[in-house]
Amino acid sequence: MGENTPTTTLTDSIMAPDSRSESLILTHPTAEEKLATWNLNSVNWGTALSVADYLEREQYLTTVPLARNGGITHWILVDRSLPPNERPILASCESLRKPVLVSHNGVVTEAFTHGIGSVFSQPKFRGKGYASRMLRELGPLLKDWQVDPKTPGMHTCPFSILYSDIGKKYYAKFGWVPFPSTHIAFPPTASSKPFTATPLAESDIEELCATDEQYIRRSLENAQDAKIHVALMPNHDVMQWHHKRENFVSRKIFGKSPLIKGAIAGDVGSRVWAICTRAFYGPLKPESGNTLHILRLVVEDEADVEANAAKLRGILEIAQAEAKEWQLGHVELWNPTKIVKQMVKETGLEHSEVEREEESIASLMWYGEGSGTSADIEWVGNEKYGWC
Numbered sequence: 001m002g003e004n005t006p007t008t009t010l011t012d013s014i015m016a017p018d019s020r021s022e023s024l025i026l027t028h029p030t031a032e033e034k035l036a037t038w039n040l041n042s043v044n045w046g047t048a049l050s051v052a053d054y055l056e057r058e059q060y061l062t063t064v065p066l067a068r069n070g071g072i073t074h075w076i077l078v079d080r081s082l083p084p085n086e087r088p089i090l091a092s093c094e095s096l097r098k099p100v101l102v103s104h105n106g107v108v109t110e111a112f113t114h115g116i117g118s119v120f121s122q123p124k125f126r127g128k129g130y131a132s133r134m135l136r137e138l139g140p141l142l143k144d145w146q147v148d149p150k151t152p153g154m155h156t157c158p159f160s161i162l163y164s165d166i167g168k169k170y171y172a173k174f175g176w177v178p179f180p181s182t183h184i185a186f187p188p189t190a191s192s193k194p195f196t197a198t199p200l201a202e203s204d205i206e207e208l209c210a211t212d213e214q215y216i217r218r219s220l221e222n223a224q225d226a227k228i229h230v231a232l233m234p235n236h237d238v239m240q241w242h243h244k245r246e247n248f249v250s251r252k253i254f255g256k257s258p259l260i261k262g263a264i265a266g267d268v269g270s271r272v273w274a275i276c277t278r279a280f281y282g283p284l285k286p287e288s289g290n291t292l293h294i295l296r297l298v299v300e301d302e303a304d305v306e307a308n309a310a311k312l313r314g315i316l317e318i319a320q321a322e323a324k325e326w327q328l329g330h331v332e333l334w335n336p337t338k339i340v341k342q343m344v345k346e347t348g349l350e351h352s353e354v355e356r357e358e359e360s361i362a363s364l365m366w367y368g369e370g371s372g373t374s375a376d377i378e379w380v381g382n383e384k385y386g387w388c
């Protein structure tokens with residue numbers, strides 16, 4: 001090279017090193033780096049809010065019960081030779097720890113998973129393999145991350161999960177296998193009061209979650225086939241994570257938080273209930289895909305389909321009225337079981353069945369033996385409450 005050769009090559013290699021370079025490291029951001037990442041990815045995930053409100057939401061969500069005490073971990077891919085706050089952030093994501101149950105031949109084990117979210121690479125670094133490098137390192141690393149043999153429920157992380165918004169192929173390359181990702185969609189409808197179901201308030205949720213935890217455990221204990229059955233715990237912390245997010249965003253957009261968090265019908269032992277949340281992905285326009293999500297649907301006794309369908313109808317009518325009131329595009333019920341599908345049909349309500357191909361593809365990386373696909377693993381309660 002001549003004396004006057006521009007030094008851009010050197011600068012470029014520092015700013016955008018080879019994604020296979022040994023100098024790259026997966027580590028944790030400083031507070032300043034976290035803020036910088038949120039600022040950048042606000043274009044993708046913050047469009048329902050002002051940038052300032054989005055930054056405030058992301059910070060706030062690190063303090064809610066599921067996220068505190070190390071529940072959330074932020075990850076960045078950077079060059080190890082550069083000092084914190086001065087190193088380019090080549091790729092980033094976060095993982096959220098959640099309790100799970102795993103059963104094989106009816107023996108149920110308490111464990112935990114990490115749900116990965118906010119996978120991001122800033123536009124100027126895209127297509128260079130940085131997100132791939134991050135994910136290739138993160139997958140196996142999460143198997144041992146926060147595992148503590150001495151603490152019950154923390155002694156093993158049998159799998160990690162994510163919900164892909166970029167189709168079924170990208171994350172499968174690294175080992176997160178796509179699982180069933182369907183939903184039933186219902187249109188918003190104006191209130192048809194008096195409702196036949198009872199709305200649920202925030203104060204009703206904790207007790208219902210405790211009951212649901214027993215149900216989901218029992219359904220894993222009673223699993224008959226040779227598959228491994230896994231379930232994320234539909235517990236109060238998990239539901240609160242959704243509701244606190246919903247309350248925060250609704251307050252910013254509407255100046256108030258919704259009081260209705262679901263609906264319930266029937267007597268103890270044969271109740272049907274749904275826990276709901278409103279998700280705002282963008283401005284109050286149909287193209288934003290803003291949705292009233294049923295986080296979790298519980299049918300206490302599945303025997304009487306006709307009676308359950310009547311209860312479900314009352315619950316869905318409340319959900320549809322809420323969707324209308326909060327200007328949401330539709331109501332979604334994720335991965336309904338065969339019986340629930342039958343119940344929905346019997347409600348007589350207008351609905352459509354959707355097989356998602358691009359967005360919210362539930363994906364699971366299995367750390368144990370076997371194929372790790374849905375041929376070997378049954379994901380019980382693969383509903384919206386598991387999303388992050």
Ligand SMILES: CC(C)(COP(=O)(O)OP(=O)(O)OC[C@H]1O[C@@H](n2cnc3c(N)ncnc32)[C@H](O)[C@@H]1OP(=O)(O)O)[C@@H](O)C(=O)NCCC(=O)NCCS
Pocket residue numbers: 044091118119120121122125126127128129130131132133163164165166167170
């Ligand atoms: C998705 C993303 C993290 C990839 O980061 P990256 O560092 O460019 O990824 P890599 O260089 O390792 O891989 C590039 C590959 O990503 C895949 N990819 C990127 N965006 C994609 C999309 N919207 N749909 C499908 N595949 C996509 C492509 O296969 C691409 O291959 P190409 O280089 O032939 O185009 C980045 O594009 C991004 O931040 N996008 C916006 C936020 C987002 O959608 N995150 C994913 C949420 S699940």
